Amino acid sequence: MEDGFYQYALRKTDGFVFSDDGTHNDRVRRLVTQVRKMAITYFYQTPAAFAREFDQDDWVQHAMIHFFKCIETYDRKRPFDNFVRYIVKRRLEDQRRRLYRSNPETDTGADGRPSRFFSGISASIQRKAEADPAAGPEQDFLRKEAARILLKCVRQLEKVERMLFAKHEMENVSFRKLYDLVPGYAKSFATFKRWYQTNIFDRVKTCTRSRLPE
Incomplete structure (x- = not known):
């Protein structure tokens, strides 16, 4: 994703003002590398338990998404690289706060620090599986198995x-x-919707149906 993003950023930031010296290629490459390192730093600063669902690549992807948004919202009133570093850092801080808010503290770990569990997609599916507490044992089992x-x-x-x-x-x-x-x-919004349906939703649907008991 990063190489493709670099090429995209290179085109979109042509003419932007930067605070450092060098060619446009060097400036963009350097900034992409800096953003990636920022994301990795935040990954290592969070509890290890988070890595099960929100790992290093997820942090990098999150940072790159906000890098892209900076390209779209840049107003040229300040150097672009300073703007990106400021915004991405804030968004990474926001992400870390969201992780802590959505993951209550559990027992203290062996290192003396509070351990936490990650309530990501696994927990979302689990909540849906437990949506009807009035269901009987058989329905409850089937719903949890489907989840x-x-x-x-x-x-x-x-x-x-x-x-x-x-x-x-x-x-x-x-x-x-x-x-x-x-x-x-995808080249267009319509193409993206078709791509999602074919490459994501239909694959999950087919996989799920093939594993469900008759």
Whole structure:
């Protein structure tokens, strides 16, 4: 994703003002590298338990998405690289706060620090599986088994695809917003919707149906 993003950023930032010296290629490459390192730093500063669902690549992807948004909102009133570093750092801080808010503290770990569990897509599916507490034991078992199978199928997707599936199917994020999150994945909005249906939704649907008991 980063190489493709670099090429996209190179085109879109032509003529932007930067604070450092060098060719345009060098400036953009250097800034992309800096943003990636910022994301990795935040990854290592969060509890290790988070890595099970929001790993290093997820942090990098999150940072690159906001880098892209900076390109779209840049007003040329300040150097672009300073603007990107400021915005991306704030968004990474926001992401870390969201992780902590959505993951209550559990028992203290062996290192003396509070351990936490990650309530990501796994927990979203689990909540849906437990949506009807009045259901009988058989229905309860089948619903939880379906949730387990669904989660297993979702985990077969690529990281970006898992993110898109979770946002659309679990968080009800619109296709238009999803399209804006992943520039370069499709040439048009209509193509993106078809790509999502074929490469993400249909794959998960087929996988889930093939594993469900008759």
